[in-house]
Amino acid sequence: MFNKEKQSKADLNHYMLDDDYRDDKLNEECGVFGIFKREGKDAALAAYYALYALQHRGQESAGIAVNENENLLYHKDMGLVPEVFHERTLEKLEGNIAIGHVRYSTAGESIRENAQPMVIKYRNGKLALAHNGNLVNANQIRNRLEEEGLIFQSTIDSEVILNLISRHRVSSAGIEEAIEKMMGDIKGSYALVILTPRRLVGVRDPLGIRPLCLGITEDGSHVLASETCALDAVGAKYLRDIEPGEIVLISQDGINSIQTQKLDHSKLCIFEHIYFARPDSYIDGASVYSARIEAGKRLAMEHPVDADLVIGVPDSGLTAALGFSMESGIPYGMGLLKNRYVGRTFIQPEQGQREKFVKIKLNAIRDVVEGKRVVMIDDSIVRGTTSRRIVQILKDAGATEVHMRVSSSPVKFPCFYGIDISTKSQLVAAEYSIDDIKGMIGADSLGYLSLEGLLKTPLESKCGFCSACFTGDYPLEVPDDANESSCG
Ligand code: SF4
Numbered sequence: 168m169f170n171k172e173k174q175s176k177a178d179l180n181h182y183m184l185d186d187d188y189r190d191d192k193l194n195e196e197c198g199v200f201g202i203f204k205r206e207g208k209d210a211a212l213a214a215y216y217a218l219y220a221l222q223h224r225g226q227e228s229a230g231i232a233v234n235e236n237e238n239l240l241y242h243k244d245m246g247l248v249p250e251v252f253h254e255r256t257l258e259k260l261e262g263n264i265a266i267g268h269v270r271y272s273t274a275g276e277s278i279r280e281n282a283q284p285m286v287i288k289y290r291n292g293k294l295a296l297a298h299n300g301n302l303v304n305a306n307q308i309r310n311r312l313e314e315e316g317l318i319f320q321s322t323i324d325s326e327v328i329l330n331l332i333s334r335h336r337v338s339s340a341g342i343e344e345a346i347e348k349m350m351g352d353i354k355g356s357y358a359l360v361i362l363t364p365r366r367l368v369g370v371r372d373p374l375g376i377r378p379l380c381l382g383i384t385e386d387g388s389h390v391l392a393s394e395t396c397a398l399d400a401v402g403a404k405y406l407r408d409i410e411p412g413e414i415v416l417i418s419q420d421g422i423n424s425i426q427t428q429k430l431d432h433s434k435l436c437i438f439e440h441i442y443f444a445r446p447d448s449y450i451d452g453a454s455v456y457s458a459r460i461e462a463g464k465r466l467a468m469e470h471p472v473d474a475d476l477v478i479g480v481p482d483s484g485l486t487a488a489l490g491f492s493m494e495s496g497i498p499y500g501m502g503l504l505k506n507r508y509v510g511r512t513f514i515q516p517e518q519g520q521r522e523k524f525v526k527i528k529l530n531a532i533r534d535v536v537e538g539k540r541v542v543m544i545d546d547s548i549v550r551g552t553t554s555r556r557i558v559q560i561l562k563d564a565g566a567t568e569v570h571m572r573v574s575s576s577p578v579k580f581p582c583f584y585g586i587d588i589s590t591k592s593q594l595v596a597a598e599y600s601i602d603d604i605k606g607m608i609g610a611d612s613l614g615y616l617s618l619e620g621l622l623k624t625p626l627e628s629k630c631g632f633c634s635a636c637f638t639g640d641y642p643l644e645v646p647d648d649a650n651e652s653s654c655g
Contacts, residue, residue: 193438193549193578193636196377196585197283197299198224200267201360201391202401203367203417210265211257213390213401218248218267220400221393223445224299225271228282232295233262234364239293243268243282264367266360268297271587280321284362289333291342295362296332298325299393300377301585302355303645328353332361346370346414347427354643356436356584358409360391367391367417374642375411375433376584376633378450382406389417394448408451411630434633434642438586440625441575442483442546453628456486461624462574462616463490463544470614471495472542472570476535478502480545480557487574488544495542502536502543502561505529529557537565547575548604549588551595555608562609571610576618577601580639588636 198221204210214231229251230243240260244251248269268283284295302308305324312330313319319326331352335345342363356376361368369391371379382390382403390403398405409415411433414425436443439450446456466487477497479488482505492499509528541561548554558569577596582588591597595604605613618637625632635641 193442193547193582193586193588196224196443197271197297198222198269198393198397199297199299199358199360199379199391200393200397201297201362201367201369201417202265203389204263204265205387208261208263210263211260213388214265214267215248215252215257216400217390217392217397218269220397220445221269222248224393224443225269228270228279229268230282230284230297231257231260231265231267232284232286232297232362233260233265234362235262237292237364239286239295239362239364241284241286241295243279243284245279245282264362264365266295266297266362266367281323283323283325285321285323285325285329287329287333289336291333291336292364294329294332296325296329297360298323298328299358299379299585300324300356300372301583302327302353302357303583303643304354308352324355328357328359342366342368343414343416343423343425347425350412350414350427358393365418369409369413369415369417371409371411371413373412373428374633375451375630376436376642378435378439378444379409380405380407380450381409381415389422391415391417394444394450396445396448399447405449432642433630435628435630436584436586437621437625437632437634438547438575438636441621446486450625451628451630453625457627458625459483459486459546459574460490460493461626462621463487463492464494465620465624466544466572466574466614466616467491467494469617469620470572470612472572472612472614474540474542474568474570476500476502476539477542477544478536480543481505481529484543484545484574487546488542491542491544491572497542500535502532502541502566503529503557504532526560529560531560531564531566533564536561539566540568540570541566542570542572543610544572544574546573547578548573548595548608549578550593551604551608554610558609568611569609570612571605571608571614573613573615574621576615576621576634576637578636580636582636583641583645584633584635584643586636 200217202213228245229248232241284297286295302324305327331349332345335348339345357372358377358379359370382398384403412427416423440458444455448455477492479485561569579597
């Protein structure tokens with residue numbers, strides 16, 4: 168799309184304006200949750216609280232499914248958790264096992280049919296599934312099944328997974344065998360929670376790209392969640408992470424584990440630590456907060472700068488900014504304020520009023536930044552449009568210099584595992600040098616954390632990481648017709 172050699176600075180600015188106001192962030196994937204309550208029938212209420220804690224992972228739709236004798240009940244719709252669920256809705260979802268889902272989508276359409284959990288009735292009963300991730304061979308499997316006469320009701324991978332389980336179940340001794348066979352068919356990233364009338368099942372892909380952890384409440388109820396912050400929300404204690412390639416089956420008799428195909432090196436998405444997960448979560452044994460502090464410290468070591476103040480771009484840049492301040496000795500301040508009430512229903516302004524719109528979403532605190540040489544920390548740069556706006560806001564508020572530091576490496580390659588960067592042309596670092604980007608965003612200097620430094624930041628982690636969007640080195644072969652990255 169862009170030829171670096173031929174672009175003048177004016178052209179670059181034109182590009183920035185053209186792409187203005189498209190969301191300039193890697194977007195969250197989805198969040199999943201499951202609970203098997205040992206006492207009481209209010210599993211849906213626990214799922215509701217947990218989905219609140221996971222809301223940052225998806226804001227398009229939300230849903231909960233519960234068991235009712237041999238039946239499954241569910242409620243799902245477009246919107247945020249408090250928009251989808253009300254007290255009366257939850258009262259109708261009575262059962263001791265529940266699964267829940269919050270969804271963000273890109274390629275899979277943002278329609279109610281694609282909301283999860285997905286519930287099916289098949290020969291052996293009923294089954295509900297909530298999925299975080301993206302299959303790279305879903306199109307191939309879907310085409311094959313459609314040629315055999317199968318009809319799909321949604322456009323999401325999760326329905327492919329459910330169909331495979333139900334087909335394999337016919338020739339399997341139990342659901343666990345059917346799930347294991349399904350895992351042999353699919354390729355990609357997935358953290359699944361599955362509900363049957365009597366069991367809760369958790370499954371993690373063989374590379375462990377998407378996270379899934381296990382917890383337990385005081386009354387012995389087992390809980391599965393994308394992040395530990397959801398365990399905290401229901402008063403559950405963290406037990407462990409589900410291993411890559413593991414199936415856990417939770418029933419009245421307790422918990423069973425089956426370790427299926429496990430590859431030599433796990434590949435947790437490094438962006439969980441950089442941006443997606445909440446800083447109060449632990450993923451694969453490592454604190455997200457500590458990883459971000461460490462990223463900020465390493466950034467200060469790699470790209471020191473003479474300045475008066477360190478600030479972070481809310482929210483995910485704040486913790487790394489604190490780390491940068493700790494290491495550099497430059498005071499930390501709150502130079503930017505984010506408006507938390509600009510939601511999906513905000514009426515987008517006309518072209519000429521867009522400057523104002525940025526200031527509705529994010530504004531500088533003049534008293535903090537005026538007359539200061541500011542170091543501004545953000546977690547990543549995708550298109551660069553937002554960075555440019557923020558630099559301008561800080562300069563308008565009287566900052567004498569703005570030095571941008573990024574607590575990850577340049578994002579140059581698309582993701583096929585559940586994150587919404589599907590083409591290189593959406594990525595400014597794929598097309599331009601760091602010096603070009605510095606000019607485009609109007610910063611006085613720009614420094615990214617090196618990949619080597621980045622991979623050392625989750626210090627306690629026992630897993631390896633996927634970093635393909637920085638390197639192009641994909642842990643799973645990506646077929647030509649792979650799905651664009653979409654959750655579920
Ligand atoms: S390509 Fe990037 S965003 Fe996608 S899973 Fe790998 S590290 Fe995460």
